[in-house]
Amino acid sequence: MKRLFGIFACAALLGACGASVEGEWRGTLADTNGNAAEMVLQLTQSGGEVLGTMTSFGLPCLTAATLEGTVDGEALSLIGSNGETKIELAGKVNEEETELTGTFEIPTAGACVGAKGQWKATR
Numbered sequence: 001m002k003r004l005f006g007i008f009a010c011a012a013l014l015g016a017c018g019a020s021v022e023g024e025w026r027g028t029l030a031d032t033n034g035n036a037a038e039m040v041l042q043l044t045q046s047g048g049e050v051l052g053t054m055t056s057f058g059l060p061c062l063t064a065a066t067l068e069g070t071v072d073g074e075a076l077s078l079i080g081s082n083g084e085t086k087i088e089l090a091g092k093v094n095e096e097e098t099e100l101t102g103t104f105e106i107p108t109a110g111a112c113v114g115a116k117g118q119w120k121a122t123r
Helices: 001-019
Strands: 021-031 034-044 049-057 062-074 076-083 087-092 097-109 116-121
Touching: 021 097, 034 062, 034 116, 049 076, 062 087
Parallel strands: none
Antiparallel strands: 021 034, 021 116, 034 049, 049 062, 062 076, 076 087, 087 097, 097 116
16 A cells, blocks of 8 residues: 555656757747747756756747746646746646647747747657
């Protein structure tokens, strides 16, 4: 019985940290107006804390950003900024930990203010 409890406790603790998102992810941002941009995410992870960078190609108001956020289970939340423009990414990690999908919004500054849409990245 003690062994069975230990297995469940360990599984519960591992699940609390969330999926592994560390590494390089390549994908696209597609806004609700039909515009698309390629992006590269470089992420590091310590438990549920995620840090990294985003480089985008085709998004004139945000070509690079520093990211910080969290992963909890399959849920991923990142906020990025380049000092002037902010981007918010909310998403989820697939079961195989090979794909991220979600929504984004650029709530402040620049020519992209108010832009929102979908994003997807794979590694």
